[in-house]
Amino acid sequence: MLYKTIKRLIISIGCLFGLAIIVTVSAIKITKSDFMLSLMRSHIKTQWVSGNASIMSRLNLLQHHMRFIGDRAWSSCMRNHEPVLTTQLFDYSVKFTDHIALQFLFHEIFDKETYRFSCVHDKPFIIDCGSNIGLSILYFKMRYPQANVIGFEPDDITFGLLAENIKNNNLHDVQLVKKALSDHEGTITFYTNNTGGDPGMNMFAPHGSCHTKKTVPVTQLSAYIDRPVDFLKIDIEGAETTVLVELAQTGKIKFIKEMVIEYHHHMHDTDNDSMSKILKTLEDNGFGYQLKLDDHAAFTQKSKQYPLIYAYQKVNK
DSSP, rough: OHHHHHHHHHHHOOOOOOOOHHHHHHHSSGGGGHHHHHHHHHHIIIIISSSSSOHHHHHHHHHHHHHHHHHHHHHHHHOOOOOEEEEEETTEEEEOOHHHHHHHHHHHIIOTTTOOOSSSSSSSEEEEEEETTHHHHHHHHHHOTEEEEEOOOOHHHHHHHHHHHHHTTTSSSSEEEEEEESSSEEEEEEEEEESSOTTTTTTSSBBBTEEEEEEEEEEEGGGOOOOOOOEEOOOOOOOHHHHHHHHHHGGGGGGGGGEEOOOOBSSSOOOOOOOHHHHHHHHHHHEEEEEEEEOOOOOTTTBBBEEEEEEEEEEOO
């Protein structure tokens, strides 16, 4: 016990030393190559300033960010251009292809706990729309090991990483579907990159590094809902309104207890102002909701914004 305490103390001191370095770096203007450092500063604000986690939990998360930066620096120095890399996240072994995308997803899912929800039983039914390489599913299974999860991911390369991450970590009761989601069955155009795992993959237009045009199968989410869904996650880069309206039209939305939707405002069309449609769909089907946007920049016309919508079924009194 004493050995473990001393070990944690040494690690903590190392993390605090790293924290001091990063705070110093904060004065430097952020460029694209400094993106991981900006995420670290966001982590500091999320976990250390806001007090969203215990001290040991904060140190654990900080250690992961420190390792992300170290791994990226090491790969750069060694000119390591392996197409698939492996890292350790908590007790999970995770395969990935891009350091920046990995840390971005880790920050959104584990630091900020964007998809945290409470369930009255230990076997929730969770649907994950936009699973990417599977960090969200790892998070769900960490909180609810007996959860039953369905995950959707249409990109071939990304789906391969997702499937390996689920298999290699011996996660059970996880169904993976290699399809995009919309309001019809068939195929659809999909924009991705050549390495997989990019959070900006979508079915509308080239975005960021996603310029490779593919044809992928598409399905309706309603076809997979036949019982109460404890939690629904939707992060599908602009298709969220179409999917939610389809659930409402088929009556399947009534099965959803709670959901978090990332709304992609102006992502593909800066003249399309239709957020009211998704909110009205929620209102018309008895949901309350809250909005969250981690963006404190000055307003500019037609700018892209990605607010989170947390929606929940209202309890009839």
